[in-house]
Amino acid sequence: MKTVYIDESGSPSPIDGDRYLIITALITKSERDIEIQVKRARRKMRVRSSLNELKASHSRPIIIKRLLGTLAKSPNEIVTIAIDKRDVPISQTEIVYQNAIGYIVQQCARKYPQMHIYLDRRYTNRRQVNELETAVRQQISSIPNQVIIIEQVDSAVYVGVQAVDFVAWAFRQKYEYGETWAVEIISDLVIVEEVVRGSKIAALPGGR
Numbered sequence: 001m002k003t004v005y006i007d008e009s010g011s012p013s014p015i016d017g018d019r020y021l022i023i024t025a026l027i028t029k030s031e032r033d034i035e036i037q038v039k040r041a042r043r044k045m046r047v048r049s050s051l052n053e054l055k056a057s058h059s060r061p062i063i064i065k066r067l068l069g070t071l072a073k074s075p076n077e078i079v080t081i082a083i084d085k086r087d088v089p090i091s092q093t094e095i096v097y098q099n100a101i102g103y104i105v106q107q108c109a110r111k112y113p114q115m116h117i118y119l120d121r122r123y124t125n126r127r128q129v130n131e132l133e134t135a136v137r138q139q140i141s142s143i144p145n146q147v148i149i150i151e152q153v154d155s156a157v158y159v160g161v162q163a164v165d166f167v168a169w170a171f172r173q174k175y176e177y178g179e180t181w182a183v184e185i186i187s188d189l190v191i192v193e194e195v196v197r198g199s200k201i202a203a204l205p206g207g208r
Helices: 031-045 061-072 090-111 126-139 159-177 181-189 198-202
Strands: 002-009 020-028 077-084 114-120 147-153 190-197
Touching (some): 002 090, 061 181, 077 090, 077 159, 090 126, 090 198, 114 159
Parallel strands (some): 002 114
16 A cells, blocks of 8 residues: 655635645655655754744755655655646635545556545544545545545644655746756656646536
């Protein structure tokens, strides 16, 4: 069973001033491998935090380069989608987010139908938590022999989610700002990279 960490960079809202919502999955053979990679990178970088959490948006370029470089040296894989939000009505913001998670899980499950997924928690409301899982389950329902466990977790606790935060940030720099230096570090790990219109994501099964 593969371990998969999923995080987004950017907001799903079409009126927040940016064009893209980036959803990224980091696939590894074990949770422990990613934990070791991140913790080793932290020691080398001498990073200290009261929350013991790394965030790319709060890190210097040298830290980002070192952590992405560490991930690139191991047999990890990356699936990422860039959602163009320009044609998404504001009323469909959460539908787009939930369906986008389902879409990227589907992309991963086509190659690895048995996965344990750790998803950076967006919701604390139980209804929204359930709606998100329902949206995902609907999109992967046709994949045979699937065994997919989904946990919505706190990134401060799960080191692997901190790792994929850096990967998602790298793709945000590419699509939103045209800066590719971070993506180039991890380019050999990418197995799926796709740009999708927000209206297509909103129309997928799983939308309310």
